[in-house]
Amino acid sequence: MTTTxxxxxxxxxxxxxxxxxxxxxxxxxxxxGPPAPILQPGQSISGAYFVVRGRLxxxxxxxxxxxxxxxxINPGETCVFALNSLFNDLRYPxxxxxxxxxxxxxxxxxxxxxxxxxxxxxxxxxxxxxxxxVFRLMDELEEVHAYKLDQRLANLLLxxxxxxxxxxxxxxxxxxxxxxxxxxxxxxxxxxxAHGYVETGRGVTRIKNADGLAGLIxxxxx
Amino acid sequence: MTTTxxxxxxxxxxxxxxxxxxxxxxxxxxxxGPPAPILQPGQSISGAYFVVRGRLxxxxxxxxxxxxxxxxINPGETCVFALNSLFNDLRYPxxxxxxxxxxxxxxxxxxxxxxxxxxxxxxxxxxxxxxxxVFRLMDELEEVHAYKLDQRLANLLLxxxxxxxxxxxxxxxxxxxxxxxxxxxxxxxxxxxAHGYVETGRGVTRIKNADGLAGLIxxxxx
DNA sequence: CACCGTCTGTACCAAAAGCTACACAGAGGT
DNA sequence: ACCTCTGTGTAGCTTTTGGTACAGACGGTG
Numbered sequence: 001m002t003t004t005x006x007x008x009x010x011x012x013x014x015x016x017x018x019x020x021x022x023x024x025x026x027x028x029x030x031x032x033g034p035p036a037p038i039l040q041p042g043q044s045i046s047g048a049y050f051v052v053r054g055r056l057x058x059x060x061x062x063x064x065x066x067x068x069x070x071x072x073i074n075p076g077e078t079c080v081f082a083l084n085s086l087f088n089d090l091r092y093p094x095x096x097x098x099x100x101x102x103x104x105x106x107x108x109x110x111x112x113x114x115x116x117x118x119x120x121x122x123x124x125x126x127x128x129x130x131x132x133x134v135f136r137l138m139d140e141l142e143e144v145h146a147y148k149l150d151q152r153l154a155n156l157l158l159x160x161x162x163x164x165x166x167x168x169x170x171x172x173x174x175x176x177x178x179x180x181x182x183x184x185x186x187x188x189x190x191x192x193x194a195h196g197y198v199e200t201g202r203g204v205t206r207i208k209n210a211d212g213l214a215g216l217i218x219x220x221x222x
Numbered sequence: 223m224t225t226t227x228x229x230x231x232x233x234x235x236x237x238x239x240x241x242x243x244x245x246x247x248x249x250x251x252x253x254x255g256p257p258a259p260i261l262q263p264g265q266s267i268s269g270a271y272f273v274v275r276g277r278l279x280x281x282x283x284x285x286x287x288x289x290x291x292x293x294x295i296n297p298g299e300t301c302v303f304a305l306n307s308l309f310n311d312l313r314y315p316x317x318x319x320x321x322x323x324x325x326x327x328x329x330x331x332x333x334x335x336x337x338x339x340x341x342x343x344x345x346x347x348x349x350x351x352x353x354x355x356v357f358r359l360m361d362e363l364e365e366v367h368a369y370k371l372d373q374r375l376a377n378l379l380l381x382x383x384x385x386x387x388x389x390x391x392x393x394x395x396x397x398x399x400x401x402x403x404x405x406x407x408x409x410x411x412x413x414x415x416a417h418g419y420v421e422t423g424r425g426v427t428r429i430k431n432a433d434g435l436a437g438l439i440x441x442x443x444x
Numbered sequence: 445c446a447c448c449g450t451c452t453g454t455a456c457c458a459a460a461a462g463c464t465a466c467a468c469a470g471a472g473g474t
Numbered sequence: 475a476c477c478t479c480t481g482t483g484t485a486g487c488t489t490t491t492g493g494t495a496c497a498g499a500c501g502g503t504g
Contacts, residue, residue, distance in 0.1 A: 062368035084353040130352035131306040137359040144366050145401040146284035179367040
């Protein structure tokens with residue numbers, strides 16, 4: 001695979017010719033996959049990461065080992081966190097793991113800084129990416145403090161389910177996502193099943209009554 | 223007060239002459255103070271806010287009315303949230319309240335956009351401000367999910383105490399800050415007093431044993 | 445088919461945090 | 475001096491969440 005895949009990505013479509021050449025010379029594509037993390041806390045960042053295909057999961061790990069997802073990075077998006085570390089010369093403060101079959105482009109720090117200096121479109125993309133991340137983190141924070149676990153689980157199901165209403169995730173993965181434990185997820189899931197909102201299977205959850213789930217969330221609070 | 227106070231602020235010291243003029247014509251200074259919020263969720267943002275003096279508190283309000291501080295904005299910093307809404311044309315998703323005796327500069331949207339286009343230093347400031355915010359939110363999220371309330375309270379005391387080891391905050395304010403209720407803060411405070419870590423008074427908490435508090439936090443988790 | 449690792453279901457107990465209710469204490473105004 | 479408002483101290487109960495322990499179910503592999 002060449003960097004042309006990268007150039008066709010949204011953020012880079014409006015680059016000037018000089019910018020394109022810079023990108024071609026500097027960018028590197030890499031194949032990633034679970035379970036090895038591709039970034040760890042404290043690691044120094046060598047450049048800006050863009051997701052070409054697949055998805056990255058950025059998460060925190062508590063001292064006791066429980067995880068909690070901070071946000072996902074989808075194709076065409078950049079790991080603003082790394083970007084962050086890039087501009088502030090700070091160390092990366094979280095873990096990043098790739099979904100299966102993920103391709104990531106790494107644009108070395110100096111190259112990206114130069115692009116940022118010269119290309120308006122890159123400035124825009126950068127600010128917008130940071131903005132978006134701020135909103136996501138904000139939402140996450142508000143969710144954590146305003147909603148109960150069952151509501152957050154319902155939300156997770158609704159948001160990540162496929163169009164067919166299926167979610168291919170083990171309960172352990174859901175627990176990691178929400179920052180809780182598997183047992184709790186199992187317990188909450190039992191209630192959801194009892195209400196007829198979902199059906200559970202090995203590694204998959206099927207939504208039977210999306211409105212019911214939505215109703216759970218709509219009811220204010222904790 | 224004139225906008226010269228604004229120009230002497232860190233972010234604007236390196237402006238070109240044109241930028242300065244733009245700033246002088248466009249910026250407006252305003253005095254703010256509690257308890258009236260100066261920004262509310264859904265409000266459309268008319269420009270970028272910079273804190274000249276005092277402090278702004280950005281917080282979320284849950285449906286049940288409990289608050290939780292997201293972050294503070296100190297002098298020389300900008301309300302990146304507003305910035306955010308400015309670039310994304312999104313509505314402001316949180317509440318902002320000023321401490322007593324706070325001066326805020328409002329740079330109208332079009333003016334700020336023009337400054338961002340033309341002035342490298344403004345681009346830098348913007349990205350850096352967004353970056354910093356991302357880190358703060360990240361930390362906050364990690365704290366919420368990894369630490370118990372008593373640890374977070376200890377942390378609050380240590381971080382916000384004056385050099386003399388005093389914190390001039392009511393327990394209600396601490397509760398709002400942590401996203402909990404006053405009673406819980408009182409209960410936790412009793413334990414801290416029992417351990418001899420702090421002394422409480424009306425509207426003020428004195429730290430007697432900072433190491434003890436720090437020890438609380440150091441012990442991993444939840 | 446037997447085995448084994450992974451995933452799910454569930455029962456029970458413990459800890460943390462929220463809620464309600466009320467007493468008291470200090471500060472400031474009349 | 476009295477009253478009121480705001481802030482603090484405390485008790486007891488409920489709900490939510492976490493932790494431990496174990497049983498059973500499913501799927502893949504030899």
